[in-house]
Amino acid sequence: MKNDKILILDDEQIVIDAITKHLSRYNYDIYSGKNGKEGLTLYNDVNPILIILDLRMPVMDGVEFLRKINLSPADPCSVVVLTGHGSDEDMERCFELGISAFLRKPFNLYELLGIVTHSIALKKVELDLKAELIQREMMETELRLYRGHLEELVKTRTAELQKEIVDRTNAEKLATRSLKDKEVLLREIHHRVKNNLQIVSSLLDLQSKYIKDPETLDMFKDSQNRLQTMALLHEKLYQSDNMAEIDFAKYLNNLLDHLYRSYCIDTSSILMNTDIEDATIGLDTAVPCGLIINELVSNSLKHAFKNAEGGSLSVSLHKLDDGRFKLTVSDTGVGLPDGIDLKNAKTLGLRLVNALVVEQLEGTLEFNSNNGASFWIVFKELKYSSRGTKDGG
Ligand SMILES: Nc1ncnc2c1ncn2[C@@H]1O[C@H](COP(=O)(O)OP(=O)(O)O)[C@@H](O)[C@H]1O
Ligand SMILES: [Mg+2]
Structure with a gap:
């Protein structure tokens, strides 16, 4: 020192x-x-x-x-x-x-020494204090600057976040609107498909007025019912929440009503028993399923009770433990002709049933003819993804 x-x-x-x-x-x-x-x-x-x-x-x-x-x-x-x-x-x-x-x-020299020592000590304390004060002021200035910087940063970030929120909200609104638009569009498409199918069906109806041959007339009616089966499905689709799946029980009841009316049959002459599992089913499965039921029920109504006073018709759909569905259609009528071969039937109805089960649903079909005709069909619900893979993506 x-x-x-x-x-x-x-x-x-x-x-x-x-x-x-x-x-x-x-x-x-x-x-x-x-x-x-x-x-x-x-x-x-x-x-x-x-x-x-x-x-x-x-x-x-x-x-x-x-x-x-x-x-x-x-x-x-x-x-x-x-x-x-x-x-x-x-x-x-x-x-x-x-x-x-x-x-x-x-x-006195000692007195002077005392005063000198004291004055110097005091001055040093003063100087230290002053240095400390300066340092504190510097720190405070720095702190103020830092705080200012921080506030600036917070302001900028807040503004950025606000912008982000606005952007995101706008994007969400846009997405929601676009989704709504697509939904409306899809509903509209199902509506138009249904209308078009019904128009074709009406055209067949008009055309059939000129037909005298009962067999040809029957074919026209079958075709009309097939169209109605699909039209009804599209109607159920545009009435559904997600436009991809329908309440199958409701659909089936409507379909059966329609068929009874179409063949002018009263449910008191042929009793209708339905036992349909509460399930929603996608379009891909519902179309073949609906067509199969249309064919089998039409056959029962048309052929099973020709010479009989009456009887009953049963349709049931259940989900098995392994997730597959089991569909049963049976009647208490005269039964199927002996030796019938669905795959090679000369008539379209049963061949269609076989093709729809095997090719569309990838399921299995069994039938017998004791006490009337009975059909059992077991199938898995088709999913978009599995169909996607099947089609090669
Ligand atoms: N549930 C049934 N009861 C009695 N006979 C039936 C039944 N289903 C089908 N058949 C007989 O099988 C034949 C073939 O049926 P299908 O292929 O649907 O042709 P279509 O109904 O046009 O005659 C029918 O003509 C009928 O003789
Ligand atoms: Mg038939």
């Missing part, structure tokens, strides 16, 4: 010598001048922490010197006045000019 520097300004060499000799023992670097003018030069060159100042000096006295250096509490230097003539007014003026102690000659 460097020694503290003390500047002595006094016109009496003997005073300078005495103080220098005494203070040197306490690790101070001592500098001295004979008047205020010399003092100013030394003050600027040496930067002392303490000045011991005489008042009466030639060239420039102590008070003038004090005025020139213009002490302020922030300066790194304190002044102790040591004078032989100082009046109370002098003392007052000197304190006004910022000195820290006033001592009269003749003086």
